[in-house]
Amino acid sequence: MSVKRIAFGTIITLLFLVGCKDKTEKKTSKEPQTDAIQDTTQTVEVVPNEGELEEEFKLNEENSIQFFFDYQKGLKENKVKLTTSMGSFTVQLYDNVPYHKANFIYLTREGYFDGTQFHRIVKDFIIQGGNADDDETADKRRKLGRYLLPPDTRKGYKHHRGTISMPSSEINNPHKLASPYEFFIVVTKPGSYHLDGGFTPFGKVIQGMDVVDKINKVAVGKGDWPQQNVYIEKAEVLQ
Incomplete structure (x- = not known):
């Protein structure tokens, strides 16, 4: 086997390994963002205690x-x-x-x-x-x-x-x-x-x-x- 062919194969292997690593890092980097979106959604959807959103009762001419x-x-x-x-x-x-x-x-x-x-x-x-x-x-x-x-x-x-x-x-x-x-x-x-x-x-x-x-x-x-x-x-x- 020629030296050129061995070098070419080595380069292909290295590129393959680098590509796999990038995919892994990209997948890992998405996980915290997904968790953050879930936390934010849960915070927005928290149901307030009963009466928290009710207006304070006041007497007026109508009631x-x-x-x-x-x-x-x-x-x-x-x-x-x-x-x-x-x-x-x-x-x-x-x-x-x-x-x-x-x-x-x-x-x-x-x-x-x-x-x-x-x-x-x-x-x-x-x-x-x-x-x-x-x-x-x-x-x-x-x-x-x-x-x-x-x-x-x-x-x-x-x-x-x-x-x-x-x-x-x-x-x-x-x-x-x-x-x-x-x-x-x-x-x-x-x-x-x-x-x-x-x-x-x-x-x-x-x-x-x-x-x-x-x-x-x-x-x-x-x-x-x-x-x-x-x-x-x-x-x-x-x-």
């Missing part, structure tokens, strides 16, 4: 009436204790004013009133609570939602002394819809009956009226805002 209609069904509790920085008092809510009663109990259970203030005090007339000039109160309202309540003035309740009632919203409100986040308590003796028909009484103070009177005596400044902050430290539904 609030139905919500409180359902909420008040079977609602037996009708007393709320308000502990303030000046003492505590208890209100009893009227059963036949269902939307206002349900709203007040719902906000109490959600902790809305905790940390708010009696932000408006009119001597020998009312104390008004449920608001504050801090960011936390505004955040609470944003989370709970924006809504109003229809007036319910035909149940025969009057604004006697100790009556808890709900103010009207001042924003685009020709029908005097109630502002759900605030309330006022009548201090006038024997009452403030000029309010009848314009606002909805939904309960009365049954214990601690002396505390309400004490709050009403706090010195006030411009806009009837008390010069000494009077906080609602805790609101709780009594069983």
Whole structure:
């Protein structure tokens, strides 16, 4: 056999071996890419925990009436204790004013009133609570939602002394819809009956009226805002 033929055969053999090696390396290099695609697909298709993608529930003009209609069904509790920085008092809510009663109990259970203030005090007339000039109160309202309540003035309740009632919203409100986040308590003796028909009484103070009177005596400044902050430290539904 000639030297040329041996050299040619050797070259062919080497080329064959190099080709096999390249195929092996190419096959091996694809395996991590395939695994990466599978991992990515599995990550994309991971099913989230139940409720993760659900929008946070908020009350609004469309759903609030139905919500409180359902909420008040079977609602037996009708007393709320308000502990303030000046003492505590208890209100009893009227059963036949269902939307206002349900709203007040719902906000109490959600902790809305905790940390708010009696932000408006009119001597020998009312104390008004449920608001504050801090960011936390505004955040609470944003989370709970924006809504109003229809007036319910035909149940025969009057604004006697100790009556808890709900103010009207001042924003685009020709029908005097109630502002759900605030309330006022009548201090006038024997009452403030000029309010009848314009606002909805939904309960009365049954214990601690002396505390309400004490709050009403706090010195006030411009806009009837008390010069000494009077906080609602805790609101709780009594069983």
